[in-house]
Amino acid sequence: MVSRRKFIAAGTAALAGLAVEGSAEARVTDQPASTNGEYTPVIVPNGATLPFKRAAGVKIFHLIAEPVQHEMSPGLNLECWGYNGRTPGPVIEVVEGDRVRIYVTNKLPEPTTVHWHGVLLPNGMDGVSGLTQPPIQVGETFRYEFTFKHPGTFMYHPHFDEMTQMGLGMMGMIVVHPKRRIGPKVDRDFSLMLSEWFVEPGARRPNPSVMNEFNLLTFNSRAFPGTEPLVVRTGERVRIRFGNLGAMDHHPIHLHGFTFRVTGTDGGPVPLSAQKPETAVLVPVGTTRDIELVADVPGDWPMHCHMTHHIMNQMGHDLPNLIGADLSKLDAAMKPIFPDYTSMGAEGMGGHAEHMEHLRVPKNSIPMRGMRGPFGYIDMGGMFTILKVRNELSSRADPGWYEHPKGEVASVATAEELERDGIDSGEKKETPDPHRHHKHHAPTRKT
Numbered sequence: 120m121v122s123r124r125k126f127i128a129a130g131t132a133a134l135a136g137l138a139v140e141g142s143a144e145a146r147v148t149d150q151p152a153s154t155n156g157e158y159t160p161v162i163v164p165n166g167a168t169l170p171f172k173r174a175a176g177v178k179i180f181h182l183i184a185e186p187v188q189h190e191m192s193p194g195l196n197l198e199c200w201g202y203n204g205r206t207p208g209p210v211i212e213v214v215e216g217d218r219v220r221i222y223v224t225n226k227l228p229e230p231t232t233v234h235w236h237g238v239l240l241p242n243g244m245d246g247v248s249g250l251t252q253p254p255i256q257v258g259e260t261f262r263y264e265f266t267f268k269h270p271g272t273f274m275y276h277p278h279f280d281e282m283t284q285m286g287l288g289m290m291g292m293i294v295v296h297p298k299r300r301i302g303p304k305v306d307r308d309f310s311l312m313l314s315e316w317f318v319e320p321g322a323r324r325p326n327p328s329v330m331n332e333f334n335l336l337t338f339n340s341r342a343f344p345g346t347e348p349l350v351v352r353t354g355e356r357v358r359i360r361f362g363n364l365g366a367m368d369h370h371p372i373h374l375h376g377f378t379f380r381v382t383g384t385d386g387g388p389v390p391l392s393a394q395k396p397e398t399a400v401l402v403p404v405g406t407t408r409d410i411e412l413v414a415d416v417p418g419d420w421p422m423h424c425h426m427t428h429h430i431m432n433q434m435g436h437d438l439p440n441l442i443g444a445d446l447s448k449l450d451a452a453m454k455p456i457f458p459d460y461t462s463m464g465a466e467g468m469g470g471h472a473e474h475m476e477h478l479r480v481p482k483n484s485i486p487m488r489g490m491r492g493p494f495g496y497i498d499m500g501g502m503f504t505i506l507k508v509r510n511e512l513s514s515r516a517d518p519g520w521y522e523h524p525k526g527e528v529a530s531v532a533t534a535e536e537l538e539r540d541g542i543d544s545g546e547k548k549e550t551p552d553p554h555r556h557h558k559h560h561a562p563t564r565k566t
């Protein structure tokens with residue numbers, strides 16, 4: 120029996136008292152990640168970069184490890200752990216050769232450390248509790264200081280109680296721009312952290328102890344429909360940086376509409392001779408991958424993990440296989456007991472995501488939730504977002520749904536077309552209704 124239940128189965132501390140050494144020109148200023156034309160600043164959908172101050176040839180950052188309130192998608196608010204009020208933590212963005220001093224304050228209920236994944240640095244700055252440093256006790260602030268020697272996409276995360284701290288959201292990306300540009304200039308440079316979570320429907324805290332049953336898969340700790348689209352102008356060169364600090368799963372990230380090349384990993388830039396065209400990139404746990412493409416075709420192009428269980432929201436997996444079963448007797452028997460009972464699965468799962476919007480589900484849960492699109496319901500969630508490519512853009516805000524040129528949308532074939540091309544559809548000949556759809560997919564826009 121498939122029941123509904125089965126499915127449901129900023130930092131606060133200022134940089135006070137920083138000693139500024141050196142000459143009179145050494146001054147501390149609040150500084151956004153301003154580029155002076157050095158590089159294209161990174162864009163963090165649903166996220167932020169970490170502000171820094173400059174002092175005597177050093178960039179000074181302050182990370183605060185702390186519990187955070189986090190909306191994973193509309194309707195799902197969680198108590199996570201992160202940095203500076205968010206998960207993932209803000210992106211640390213620097214330039215090759217930068218010397219940094221990174222203060223880490225621990226406001227968690229237990230010790231922590233920060234490891235700088237992929238960064239080449241002195242051993243004592245590596246952030247491994249017990250091995251290269253003592254843990255940062257509750258309330259303490261540690262200082263890390265090193266020079267970013269090579270460009271690339273790296274990550275930071277705790278190396279203390281990793282399962283709990285990372286399972287609750289403690290991770291972040293590091294972007295090191297090359298001192299001298301490698302390859303063509305990119306117009307848009309995006310950063311996405313891939314993570315996986317288990318949140319019991321209705322619960323407010325992710326459970327970090329599960330090993331396989333992850334039911335929320337996220338880009339920058341947001342599950343579709345909570346993911347902000349990537350908005351670009353037609354013809355722009357786009358870089359997308361992926362990092363994976365999930366516990367167990369590697370993610371083949373697939374982009375529709377384009378081929379791209381993998382131009383970098385957490386080892387650094389990939390030489391041109393080793394770049395090959397791809398449409399999906401596997402991002403294994405504990406690695407980063409940079410891809411680059413020219414967005415030369417306008418439209419709404421999905422970008423998602425190709426593991427189908429990773430584009431669902433809070434889907435239970437201990438379900439019997441009911442494909443093809445006759446459930447009418449079961450439905451009739453259940454109605455007097457549970458008036459809103461609906462068995463599912465005999466004709467596949469399509470449409471049930473939309474149905475879930477109307478069912479009573481536990482508060483603070485998004486079982487199988489998707490989103491209403493221009494042609495009906497998009498019954499996907501999780502690790503799914505949209506690359507929106509437009510000829511005209513007045514701003515970089517979400518431009519809404521793509522307006523397709525006339526005649527460029529797949530639609531029901533007419534009787535004349537079938538006849539013309541000798542296609543026997545097996546259907547009785549009748550005038551087709553161009554707006555006929557599956558019962559759950561009433562179109563909201565005329566095609």
Ligand SMILES: [Cu+2]
Pocket residue numbers: 336368369370371424425426429502
């Ligand atoms: Cu995946």
